[in-house]
Amino acid sequence: MNNKLTLGIFGFGVVGQGLHDIIKTKNLNLAIKRFVIKHPEKKRTLPAELFTTDANAVLDDPEINTIVELIDDADAAFDIVSRALQSGKNVVSANKKMIATHLAELIALQHEHGTSLLYEGAVCGSIPIIRNLEEYYDNELLHAVTGIFNGSSNYILSKIFNENLPYATALRQAQDLGFAETDPTLDVGGFDPKFKLAIVASHAYGLYVSPEAILNIGIDKLSASDIQFAREKNFKIKLIPTAREINDTSVVLYVMPKLVSPENILYNVENEYNGVLVKAAFADEQFFYGKGAGGHPTGSAVLSDIAALRYGYRYEYKKHIDANGIAYSTDWELEVYLRYEDENLIERLGFTSISERYYAENYKYIIGKIKLDNILKNRAVIDQKGLFIAEIA
């Protein structure tokens, strides 16, 4: 079974172009019929008849059996993808926000209409983590899945720790190189890795958790004092999403900066690279590393999905079916470093134990244990100027 695919592609940005570059070098039994774009006035490198601004021209074209959705706008993307799935077309998407936010609905649509939605490119670019969770770790008990899921913030942190740049300079450099958006909040605020974590959790643990229910703390409040603290202890700071089975029935999910020691394999994941660390009961520690973004790396993941659709491949969400009462939990204690200004805050946050305190005129920190629940409840307080929190391994 190798079905000929006729593709309609939404978006002709860096991934869409990368994909076109890849497809034209191959004899893959697939053809791109039409790109849907938003700005017809832009100069394109391909013939004009390949482009349209009319989504319906593609969604209603019976010859097009496969939709590739590569646009930024998550709401518009959801509209496109759900219409496509309903009309019997299979879909490949790389839109992490859209998928994480609508996961349960998208799975229901696939079941109802017998269509398939694949999205390897949405999670860690080129790294085939979803496929491996689906196909290879489907019978494995996974203790934890962590890693570096966001290339922009990792690039910034690498510049800070390896080249002594201050945060603002590193951010600007990342923006100049196209690794970070003009509004970098999605990345440095930890939202982007949170969307990816929510998607990973569905394949690793069968959990469909709304991103809104998951804690994300970013690196945007990182100060020179925090950097010096980490350096003196021989740590690097990395932005780490964590999915961890804390007992037979509970999984915690959160995104937080973490003080990472040189023994940790994530310590050496630098710049725009991503890494996924899977701790499994039988396979033990498994690590996947590759480029987290960019037209060709993400394009290669999208192409692998397209190629798999030729053979009728679909995700089975087996862990969800076998979930055996596993539920999302926030009842978990973390050890953290917290830089703060206002002494009253410490009581409010309710540290369960404190192992270190430091006071100086311009720099105060505390190291201690705190419940994830409490961090979530006080998210708005923690996420303000003057504070920085990071997990200690």
Place this chain on the structure above:
Amino acid sequence: MNNKLTLGIFGFGVVGQGLHDIIKTKNLNLAIKRFVIKHPEKKRTLPAELFTTDANAVLDDPEINTIVELIDDADAAFDIVSRALQSGKNVVSANKKMIATHLAELIALQHEHGTSLLYEGAVCGSIPIIRNLEEYYDNELLHAVTGIFNGSSNYILSKIFNENLPYATALRQAQDLGFAETDPTLDVGGFDPKFKLAIVASHAYGLYVSPEAILNIGIDKLSASDIQFAREKNFKIKLIPTAREINDTSVVLYVMPKLVSPENILYNVENEYNGVLVKAAFADEQFFYGKGAGGHPTGSAVLSDIAALRYGYRYEYKKHIDANGIAYSTDWELEVYLRYEDENLIERLGFTSISERYYAENYKYIIGKIKLDNILKNRAVIDQKGLFIAEIA
């Protein structure tokens, strides 16, 4: 389609036991009917009726539809596996030597009899590299696949470089811990990683190359001088199998010690861990890391294969079908470090260029470029006491 599997397992060593441990914790729609063992007098942890010494009792049992082959003896293993494939049973094997040596025959048998042979556990234990090459990089142009494929020699090299142990002591420690055999030649001589390399080459490039045609140089001639040389230059020595596309129609394959710098991701792969580094045209650099051996890590790979057989999974060797005239070549120039004693040898080896020479009473070395052809031709000379050769990146 989820077929009930009834298993006959050859071998009840560390992997067979690991597999049994895993299966009993799961509800996988599969059952182990019988283990075939060689030594009935050994005390077993399971009921006696689960064991037999009679291979035919399993191979001729029509109820058993799946054979799991986990024995050491490559000739006996080939006999078992080919009989099973001929009689309509699917097979999972972890026997790298047997598979590498008989690959073309085994593929022909599968085609002829419509059966499936899977062997993820044969290559780098827990790391799902074969599955990813088959399923995920099937449309990728792969520039190179390299890595650390042998846990025993890597354990020895880690002890040497991280704990300053001499080679002999490190080897003994590896043997005491069960990481190396009493006769360690297969591992430290580079044969085991060569078998794995030959298997990888079939999935990465569609090449079926007899292991005998592939150069393997091991680490068993490593001396204190070589170690000191590497240390002074801030290198570690690792045993590295390489598959590399040198042009549109040629792929080189060889196993050789390599001087690895800290920037190389393989530098940090230590002890019994394995790592596979894939350089792909579009996905760029991809790295897979995990335990290379042991009952549970290898057992988990074997189990993934068994689970995939329930869904009728088989390798397609797509790269072989699409090979487009790609052939194995040895026409390639390497830069090497060579410690030697006999001055005459240098001429015989035919260095094409020399960039460094060093002479002292007890230690002479040369750094230069040499053809892979020439190394292969002079394999017996190079592989003797007093010489050590390593590739320089």
